[in-house]
Amino acid sequence: MLSDFVDMLFPRSCLTCSSLLEKNEEIICVQCRYALPKTNFHLEEDNELARKFWGRIPLKHAFAYLRFVKTGKVQVLLHHLKYYGKQEIGEMLGRWYGNDLKKSQLATQFDLILPVPLHPSKLEKRGYNQCDSIARGMAEGLSVAWDSGILVRQKANVSQTRKDRVERWENVANIFYITKPEKVKGKNILLIDDVITTGATLEACGLPLQNAGCQSLSIAGLAVAW
């Protein structure tokens, strides 16, 4: 009843079309939810995202929830998630996606969900990693555990100016490392990113996970942009 009263005083509106939200709607209205540009990559094993990683790193599954289009609904949602502290957006979309994957019998494919860690200087500035909220939502939707303390990012890159090319690649490839290899060994890992473009970050994250002896590696993005 109190929420009815609050709604009357401060009507909530849809983030992507500004129409008034019904009581059972959160952040976006039902019309906008069903208009989201889903990739449905999880319905096709050799989808275009999976093909991007061929010859780079072996993946069990590769999928992404939405297509990122500049000036579209996904752009608005991600902008608010990344820059306006709206972590509930990541949780909501992650939960919806997790539910979709679960309905397609994919929940049993994963033992542990790991978010791609944010650069420490960005984390300090923003105060949160947007991938954590996506991972949290997906963990809930899939009923799979998640952990943000296992895969971590080095504090600062060693200065690259005086390095040759091979050393530079090693420097980039070693940005990510595993704090507790025993938690990864023998596990089917699902790595989560917000927007996948070239896939270079996911590839760099995958190396230490494979070195730590994970059983399989899969990746999921909230969106793809290319």
Ligand SMILES: [Zn+2]
């Ligand atoms: Zn709407």
